[in-house]
Amino acid sequence: MTGVSGGAGAPRLLQVAGLSAGYSGEDVVHDVSLHVDEGEAVTVIGSNGAGKSTLFRAIMSLVTPSSGTVTFDGNDVTTTATHRITRMGLAYVPAERHLFGDMSVAENLLLGSYPRRPDPERLAMVYDVFPRLAERRNQHARTMSGGEQQMLAVGRALMSKPKLLMLDEPTTGLSPLLATEAYRALAELKAGGLTIVVAEQQVPLALELAQRGYVLENGRFTLEGTTDELADDPEVQRAYLGVA
Amino acid sequence: MATSTGTSKPADSAGLIAVNGPVETFGPIVVAVALLALLPLWFSDSGSMMGVITEGVVFGSYVIAFNIIFGSTGQLFLCIGALAGLGGFGSAILADRVDLPMIVAMVVAAAMAGLVGGVLSWVSVKRGLDTIFIGIVTLAFSLSFENFVLGRRDLTGGETGTFVDAGSDTVLRDRVPSYYVFLALLAVFLVLFRLLQRSRIGWAFRALRDDQLAAELSGVDVAWHRIFAGVVGSTMLGFTGALVAHSGRGFVGPSTFAFGEVDVRVLVMLALGGIGTLLGPVLGSALITMIDELLIDYAQLRLVFYGVILIALFLRFRHGLIPALTGFARRLLRRSD
């Protein structure tokens, strides 16, 4: 499974159909449908407040959808508890990361494989992708820089051997250099066969990584297509790529 | 069943506030106090029953005072007995040892309690303590006070308690008159609570209980109002405690103001009667006093009963009983029209 790009033949991993969700009775995301096939990298782009996080949180059952369905790996997971979805192989890295700040890097990674024993090969792979984590394995997560924390969040998610890695704005709070670095790591993971969904404001990086993308505005998808199509779209160019 | 929207608001008397005449304002108080004033007609023969209803009225006053602190501003003061005891022991010591006139001793002791309550409020406001931490700090104060009472035998009589001289030549030592003195105090507290409720301060209390941030944004000085409630409620507790010390047998002991005797019952009474309501404290203390009397031969079961009431109230009827009680208050009001 090296470098497989999502084609017509690849099985469908994630299917979101007609999903609406929000907080205290008010929907933030309206009637959104998307799909991700095995081996694909897909991006959801949109500005701050467009509803990207709400969409992801609804997929993970962290927010209860008011309508619509979420299917993962052939199972309806619309109302499945978050920890079960994670165990089924959908790993989610939220923008706030939710690391265990008072635990060491190593402990955070061990918890990533909960409840199974950590696979040494997998741990070696994470340390290989993020050598910084290996250097800092005994340091408390709280004391690390934003970039290192992001690496740890991704590393922790990888420890569960996910079928699909879903990231919400992985470049939040990172310098442009570190952001590029983070996407290099994601590209490496994708090349290793991992399916990835990433929500992003740093649109150029996301378009480079993904093959397909969705544009989320005010809680609705306004555009979808291959990343090449999106990059050529005048609206996308104007709103997200800074092309005059 | 009433809607639950009103339950989070203390003084769930939105309907009462709209009408502001003197009858609507003080009618419920007059009715309640008049009913209580009739009780000695039945009980004046029995010393023990007079003792029971007097204690009931005393607790009514405690609950109103606690209601101002907890019901109005959400500060969980678990030192009701200790503040009353500060007033009680303080006034006894000031009158008997320092030879202050009884009234002066009572006022000074009540002011001391008010000061301590104010400091507790001020500290918790300054440090931004939430309910749980206020609860623990005041509980620590409570138990420290209890230990102090037990330890300083020279001042408090320790475990055996002490008799108070001051007041022995007044009506406070007579069964029926002292009942009416405490009833008068209860009436004053009820009027005070009502006036507060109807004033701008009461409006601010409601606002800050509803949504502290919103209250702050609309210009309510949350810190000031909390400390104010702490001072006023604590002073009331201290004064009631002082009156207790000088009345009846003129005896104060370690259990007179103990946490297990006072705080526990006040908490149950307020929860039962209705937090933040005008007559809830009277109703709650009346009900619990009655039930205590019925369970007199099963003293240990009282505690079980309090526990069950607390659990049941907060678990099942938190949205049911309090609106039901304000509905009851409203009916009372209409009847008095």
Added chain:
Amino acid sequence: MISALMDGVVLGLQYGLLGVGLTLIYGLAGVINLAHGQVAVMGAIVVSLAMEADVPAVPAILIGLAAAAVFMLLVDATLMRAVYRQEGESRILLGLLIMLGVGFVIDGVLEWRYPIQQLGLRIGGEPIPILGVPMSTGSLLATAVTVVIGLVLVVFFRSTALGRGVRSVIQDEQGAMLVGIDPARVRTFVFGLSGLLAALVAVTRAMTGPVGVSSTISFTILALIVAVVGGLGSVSGAFAAGVLLGVVDRLSSFYIGTYVTTIILLLCAAITIVARPAGLFGRSH
């Protein structure tokens, strides 16, 4: 002086264990268990009843521990459900008041049915000198049990998946869900563990002196003080605070007197909250 210090450490370890049970439940469920001491004594009473029914000591103790654990599991499965549906301040207040009610019920039932029942585990043998201080065998055994359980807990929290899981939920519940941990199940487990630890403390206390219904409230208060000084939610903090307070307790009753000692302990808790709400050993925010 040395004997007071050693007494303090012995006592402090037990305080620590008492605080751990309380701090864990707060950390996981946001509930201040004001019935902690009551559950502890209830466990001890069950042990003494079992022993009166001619059950040998060790199985009797296990029955008592199990009874306390099962009781807490039931509390989690029933009364606490309503608490978990609430959030923030009202959740904490509701949890506190309901556990206060549970405490009253246990206290009342014990006072009603078993007012003079006490657990006293007399352990024979001559006092053994430790650092020149003669220590009774009961107190040594109590210390040994406490230390062993303390070490078991350290290993459990550091080196097992479930132990790390418990800590992860305390630190970041959502983070825990995202690594596949079910916070509700961890919470249930901790309720059981907390009941077991509470009863265990009561049993070890019974090795040095009788434990009966009169101890309930002081156990709860001590657990609360220890948990607050150690930082609510911090297991290692509770142990450290326990030892510290145990030493303070013994030294001050040695030099000053008992009633001041309790006041000093209470003041420690109050001052900790006002000066450093995260606890003496917790990190400050």
